[in-house]
Amino acid sequence: MSVSRIASRPMRLLLAFLCVAAGLAGLLAGSPAAxxxxxxxxxxxxxxxxxxxxxxxxxxxxxxxxxxxxxxxxxxxxxxxxxxxxxxxxxxxxxxxxxxxxxxxxxxxxxxxxxxxxxxxxxxxxxxxxxxxxxxxxxxxxxxxxxxxxxxxxxxxxxxxxxxxxxxxxxxxxxxxxxxxxxxxxxxxxxxxxxxxxxxxxxxxxxxxxxxxxxxxxxxxxxxxxxxxTVGERVARFVTSPVVMSLLLIIGLVGIVVELFAPGFGVAGTISLCAFGLYFFGHYVAGFANWLHIGLFVLGILLMILEIFVPGAIVGALGFVSIVTGLVMAAYDTQQGLASLGIAVLVTVIVAFVLIKKFGIKGLVSRFVLGDVQRNEEGYVAPKDQRDLLGKAGIALTPLRPAGVVKIEGRRIDAVSGGGFIAAGTPIAVVQVEGTRVVVQEQEQKE
Structure with a gap:
């Protein structure tokens, strides 16, 4: 065996060792930790x-x-x-x-x-x-x-x-x-x-x-x-669910309808406000609603209230459009907002129909028209109709400056002078009657 062959054996062993070491290093480099x-x-x-x-x-x-x-x-x-x-x-x-x-x-x-x-x-x-x-x-x-x-x-x-x-x-x-x-x-x-x-x-x-x-x-x-x-984000996650969105809008709209049939502002109105508040709060926290959308909704409510006092349908129509716009724009998706609102309106119409069938349309009208009757047995006495006094003559029992008391056909009547001071004992005549107000003037003496 030659010296060169003896010397090459350690070299081969060294090369083999280096290859194994390189392989292990590659494996370590591919391990999760590395x-x-x-x-x-x-x-x-x-x-x-x-x-x-x-x-x-x-x-x-x-x-x-x-x-x-x-x-x-x-x-x-x-x-x-x-x-x-x-x-x-x-x-x-x-x-x-x-x-x-x-x-x-x-x-x-x-x-x-x-x-x-x-x-x-x-x-x-x-x-x-x-x-x-x-x-x-x-x-x-x-x-x-x-x-x-x-x-x-x-x-x-x-x-x-x-x-x-x-x-x-x-x-x-x-x-x-x-x-x-x-x-x-x-x-x-x-x-x-x-x-x-x-x-x-x-x-x-x-x-x-x-x-x-x-x-x-x-x-x-x-x-x-x-x-x-966060707590707000958890609420937002709950509120922005399509099912919960529709449910909140149903509660809000139905609450308004029920409130119209109930005297005063009560539980239904409070629940309605809470439902709409939760709707806007959740969408606001989620980043879908802003103050413009909330403002449109509030403006719509105010216009609907104003419609009660201002005749005509224009104000009410503008209020309805403003409410719908605010609710739909606050939703994360316009199509989803319209779908949820459509479902809510459908349910609300059904509820309104049931309430009208049960209480009648008068139950709704009575919320805007005074329905109380003032009865005599309850202590109310309506003023007497005194139009029959017009043109009749009498005498001033007290001085009229311009108010006083006159006597007509044996009746004491509160009256006012229509032409200045009238002394007591002066003959008078009734020239005007407006409700309970009797206007007299001094009667001209015939020569």
Whole structure:
């Protein structure tokens, strides 16, 4: 064996050692802790139904996370779904964020929640959690129009492609009337548990709990910051739900109608004001309403009240238009505002019809016309009709300066002089009678 061959063996061993070391370094570089050197992480809850109020909260939360210098956002998603328009806006917010976003699903992320998760950079799920079932439905609980379903399927597919996920899986979560071999039969929609989602590339990691999630991300629990919705934002989320919007408008309008049939300002009027107040407060906090919309509503109410005192329908019509404009413009979407108001008006008309059938139209008219009758037995005595005194003669019992007392046909009558001072005992004649006012003048003496 030559010296050169003996010398080359250590060299080969050294080269082999360097290759192994390089491989280990590559593996370490690809490990979660090395690939994710996050300095500040923020936890943001995405819970309950997806609606415009949630969108408003998340806009603030993402802006606050960025201002805090966060480089990681964990969206804790637990939702049955909600409005696809709100989900679309939230999805855009997530994918355009300069901060790395992880969607953490420990229960469910159905429908709109699935779309939000697909826009995140990573999806992490826990055993027993689910994702999918994203077919849009209408208010009756049925599948939406084919155009809406098709458009939503395209959006889901585009979101899936952001992180190179299988687009067929995304469409299978939306399209009912199509078979996807190996995924689902026709007539159903696809939903995935955690393990199946990981197999299909719809979950980047499966962890047992939050602690394992933070370990996977390389984040310490005591360094994790949470951004929670404020009380006002929680109210806004509740109020901006389409169902609650319609309910508040129904309560507000029905309260006004009931108040018209009830004497005084009572419970119905108070509840009506509270309903409208809550409607505007929620939309104002959510960023959809402003003082112009509130002012239009208040102006409309004032014009409707003015209509009671000013004859003609112009003022009332302007008030009605002002109220409708304020309510609709305050809504996050004009079409949704008109739909909610239309439902409320329909219910209000039905209630008004029932009240008129029960109390009659007089029950409404009596709110604006005095209906009390002054009766003698209740202590009221109407003034006597004294028009029969006109032209009759009498005598002044007291001086008239200009008021005094005269005597006509044996009756004592309060009277006033129509031509200056009249001395007592002077003959007089009645020249004018206006209600209880009797005007006399000195009677000319015949020669």
């Amino acid at each position: 690939a994710k050197p996050y300095h500040k992480a923020v936890w943001i809850p995405v819970e309950h139904e997806i609606e415009r109020g949630l969108e408003s909260f998340l806009q603030r939360a993402f802006a606050e996370a960025e201002s805090r210098g966060a480089d990681l956002i964990v969206l804790h998603i637990n939702t049955p779904g909600g409005e696809i328009n709100a989900a679309d806006s939230i999805g855009q917010l997530v994918r355009q964020s300069p901060i790395h976003v992880v969607a953490y699903i420990d229960n469910q992320a159905f429908s709109a929640g699935t779309y939000i998760a697909l826009n995140a950079n990573e999806i992490v799920m826990t055993p027993g959690s689910s994702i999918g079932a994203a077919t849009p439905i209408d208010l009756a609980g049925n599948a939406a129009d084919v155009k809406i379903v098709s458009g939503w399927a395209n959006k889901m597919e585009s979101a899936a492609k952001l992180n190179n996920r299988n687009s067929d899986v995304a469409r299978a979560m939306v399209e009912i009337d199509r078979e996807f071999p190996g995924l689902k039969p026709k007539g159903t929609v696809l939903s995935l548990d955690a393990e199946r989602a990981k197999q299909l590339g719809y979950a980047d990691q499966v962890v047992a709990n939050k602690e394992q999630l933070l370990a996977y991300l390389g984040v310490k629990a005591d360094e994790l910051e949470t951004i929670e919705p």
